Amino acid sequence: MTKRSYHHGDLRAALLDVAIEAIAEQGVAHLSLRDCARRIGVSHAAPYRHFATKEALLLALAEQGFRWLVDEARAAMAACEQPAERLDAYGVAYVRFAVDHPEHHRIMFTSELSPEVDVDGPSAADEAFALLVEQAAAVSESEDPEAAAFAYWSLVHGMSMLIIDGRVPAERLASRGAVEELARTAFRIWRSGAV
C-alpha cells in the first residue's frame, strides 16, 4: 500500500492481477502494458523486466489459469469415490471455473499463443487434459479412452464457452448453483440419448 520506493516488491504478480482487471474492463484487444504499468504506478517499461513481450504476459496468465483449474478440479474430485462421480465433478468444476474466471478461460484457449514448444516439461494445460483422460479412462471400460475424454472435454468446454459468451439466457444462470444444474442437465440429456 505505502509507496515502495523504486522497487515494487512483486511487480510480476501485480502485473498479472492488474492485467486481468484491465481485460475484464476493456477486453483483451485493448490490453496495454503501458496502462497496466500506469495502474500499478510504475514506469512504462518496467513490465519488460518480467515479460519479454505482451504475448508473454498473456501466456503467463494462461499458465496460471490452467494451474488453478487443475487445483480446483482435484479439490472437487477429492470428495467423490465412484469414478463416474469423479468425472462429473471434474466437468462441473471445469464449467464453474470458466464462469468464475471468464477472462482466464478465454486466454487459456486463445490458440494463437504458444507456438513455441516449452522445454520445461509438460505445461499445466497438458496436465489438465491428462487428468481428464485419466478420469474418463476409469469410467469407459473398453472404449478408446482418449476419444471418450475428447468427447467429454468437448461438451464441458463448449458449455463453458457458450455461457461466458452470453449465449445462454440469463434466467438459466440466476443462482450460483444454476451453473452446476445446467451442466448436470446437459450430461443427463446426452446420456439418455434424448438428443
Add this chain to the structure above:
Amino acid sequence: MTKRSYHHGDLRAALLDVAIEAIAEQGVAHLSLRDCARRIGVSHAAPYRHFATKEALLLALAEQGFRWLVDEARAAMAACEQPAERLDAYGVAYVRFAVDHPEHHRIMFTSELSPEVDVDGPSAADEAFALLVEQAAAVSESEDPEAAAFAYWSLVHGMSMLIIDGRVPAERLASRGAVEELARTAFRIWRSGAV
C-alpha cells in the same frame, strides 16, 4: 488486376477477404487496418469509409461467418429426411465449418464484440441457433428442447474449438473425412452412455 484509378470497385468485400488473410498469417491480435489497406493498395484511411472502426470490421466478419454457417448447415440437412439425421448433419457441418474457416469461427465467438444490440432484426447468429433449436426440438420428444439444443450445441462447439486450437492430435485429423468421423464418434460415445 489492372489499376482501377481512384475508385476500387468493391473495397468493402476486398477488406473482408484481405483481413481474413492477414489474420490467418499473423493472428487477430496483430490485425491492422493500415496493413489491410496496404495489401489492397489503397490509402491508410480508406477502410474508414466502410467500417467505422476496426471492431466493426471484425463484427462484419462474424456476421459473414454466421451466414455461411447457416447456408452450409441447411445444405447439409437438405439431404436428410429423419429428424435425427438432420440434427447430426447440422452438427457435422458445424464442426466442418470451424475446421474450414477457423479464423471466422474464432471471431464469431469472440464475445467481446457486439455489446450494442442490433436493431435490424435478429442477427445471423440468432438464426443459426434458432435453426439448431428447431432440429433439436424435432428429435427430443418431451424434454426441454432448448436445454437439449444447448447440450447439443455445447458438444459441437467444444469439439470445434478444441480442434482448431490444436488440442486434438494430428493423427486423428489426417483426412478430410476424419473430421466427420471424429464428430460422429463423439456423438456415439455420449449416446451410448460410455462416458
Add this chain to the structure above:
DNA sequence: CCTCCAGTGTTGTCACTGTCAACATAAGGG
C-alpha cells in the same frame, strides 16, 4: 450533353502503443 453532388479515396495529423537501449537505484552476498 452538362452540372453538381453524394459516395468514395487521399493526405495530414494526433495521441497512444510495443519495444529497445542507455542509465539509475537498491539489496544482498563476498
Add this chain to the structure above:
DNA sequence: CCCTTATGTTGACAGTGACAACACTGGAGG
C-alpha cells in the same frame, strides 16, 4: 564495505487507430 545483479526509469522510434480537411468521379436530374 563494496560491487554485482536484479529491478526500475527515461528517452526514443516506428507503427497504429482514428479523425478532419480535401480531391476525385460517376451517375441522377435537368
